[in-house]
Amino acid sequence: MSWFKLFRKKREEKIVTLASRKSQTYTLPTVSLEWQEKVEKIEKILNTSPVIIGIIRKYVMDVCGEIELVGNPETVAQIQGTKLWRHTVSLLPLLVRDMLVFGNAYLEKLYENGKFTDVKYVDARYIYPKTDEEGVIEVDEEGKIVAYMWKPPYLRKLDVHSTEGIEIDRDKIIHLKMLGSTGHLVGESIVLPLERLVVILGNIEHALGETAYRHAEPLWILRAGETGRRPSESMLVNLAEKFSNALERGDNVFAVPYDMEVSTITGEELSRYVKPLEVMLEEIYQSLNFAIGTEIPHKLHATTVEWNYWTDNINFLRRWVARQIEDEILLPYLEENKIDGEVRVVFKDRRPTELMSKARRISLYAKAGLITADSETENAIRRLEELPEKAT
Numbered sequence: 001m002s003w004f005k006l007f008r009k010k011r012e013e014k015i016v017t018l019a020s021r022k023s024q025t026y027t028l029p030t031v032s033l034e035w036q037e038k039v040e041k042i043e044k045i046l047n048t049s050p051v052i053i054g055i056i057r058k059y060v061m062d063v064c065g066e067i068e069l070v071g072n073p074e075t076v077a078q079i080q081g082t083k084l085w086r087h088t089v090s091l092l093p094l095l096v097r098d099m100l101v102f103g104n105a106y107l108e109k110l111y112e113n114g115k116f117t118d119v120k121y122v123d124a125r126y127i128y129p130k131t132d133e134e135g136v137i138e139v140d141e142e143g144k145i146v147a148y149m150w151k152p153p154y155l156r157k158l159d160v161h162s163t164e165g166i167e168i169d170r171d172k173i174i175h176l177k178m179l180g181s182t183g184h185l186v187g188e189s190i191v192l193p194l195e196r197l198v199v200i201l202g203n204i205e206h207a208l209g210e211t212a213y214r215h216a217e218p219l220w221i222l223r224a225g226e227t228g229r230r231p232s233e234s235m236l237v238n239l240a241e242k243f244s245n246a247l248e249r250g251d252n253v254f255a256v257p258y259d260m261e262v263s264t265i266t267g268e269e270l271s272r273y274v275k276p277l278e279v280m281l282e283e284i285y286q287s288l289n290f291a292i293g294t295e296i297p298h299k300l301h302a303t304t305v306e307w308n309y310w311t312d313n314i315n316f317l318r319r320w321v322a323r324q325i326e327d328e329i330l331l332p333y334l335e336e337n338k339i340d341g342e343v344r345v346v347f348k349d350r351r352p353t354e355l356m357s358k359a360r361r362i363s364l365y366a367k368a369g370l371i372t373a374d375s376e377t378e379n380a381i382r383r384l385e386e387l388p389e390k391a392t
Contacts, residue, residue, distance in 0.1 A: 035128040066348040075341030098124040099178040103187035107174040116336045126152040318347040
């Protein structure tokens with residue numbers, strides 16, 4: 001049973017009395033304020049920069065290719081037929097997205113008859129490791145997180161008036177982490193460090209927009225009045241109003257009964273702002289480890305330096321995600337259900353450039369005598385090409 005359903009069930013068994021007519025103020029607790037601030041900053045960055053959203057989407061699309069289990073055939077067959085594996089595969093894009101954006105992804109472990117059988121997605125914005133009064137994550141003697149706090153925005157609607165949220169034991173949570181540089185208890189967001197760059201980029205874009213507007217709409221300068229005589233204020237106001245109305249109507253001719261000279265002032269050159277904009281975008285690309293050039297169609301070729309760099313980056317993330325799925329999901333499932341055998345998670349790449357590269361390598365291995373034709377190798381190639389397998 002889900003811990004959330006169990007919590008609701010326990011509340012329904014109790015007699016609830018109305019203690020006060022005063023409504024309780026809902027405020028963020030001190031212990032979770034730092035995490036809440038991080039989430040707000042991350043969401044603000046994403047709402048401000050469509051470039052970062054596009055790169056995150058590219059990450060998720062490339063990392064979340066087809067995955068399969070390899071290892072002991074009987075063990076593989078047992079796992080592939082479970083709800084646990086189906087839901088893990090279907091939730092993979094959400095997990096990878098949360099790992100990249102928030103640094104951490106979470107799943108709830110579901111049990112049937114006391115056995116771990118399934119997983120459920122938990123929004124990473126509303127769950128965080130339990131901390132003490134000083135904001136330090138609570139750990140046990142082995143350095144493992146003691147518990148997690150779950151605090152969605154609709155907690156009050158569930159008749160829960162806790163300012164700290166609901167405490168969840170660590171054994172009921174699967175915690176997947178992005179690689180961090182300062183510690184191992186929690187992962188690090190790849191978006192959060194971009195706050196300063198996004199602010200600077202926004203200022204440059206604003207200046208560029210203002211300059212472009214001034215280029216499109218020049219400032220008209222009118223000099224009017226008889227020679228040697230200063231025009232009256234009412235004459236200037238009347239002239240400006242008539243000239244403005246003529247521009248709005250799109251008139252080709254504008255006549256006045258006195259001398260007038262017309263000139264314009266335009267904005268600054270756009271190139272002054274385009275170059276800084278390119279520099280800031282390049283810095284954001286580098287901060288996100290995104291190879292410049294991979295977004296250009298004619299550069300999407302396996303032999304280019306940019307694409308090889310991006311491919312190495314994606315392959316590393318796939319291995320990082322695969323090992324965590326094995327250690328945090330599959331291994332506990334095998335142990336708790338007393339299933340023998342080992343399995344590994346492998347990402348299958350369906351990109352034509354990768355398939356051609358693999359085909360060339362297999363051919364070279366075969367010519368060098370490093371691999372020989374057998375039913376297992378042939379079926380592996382058939383699976384890769386989505387062809388029927390031969391009976392063994």
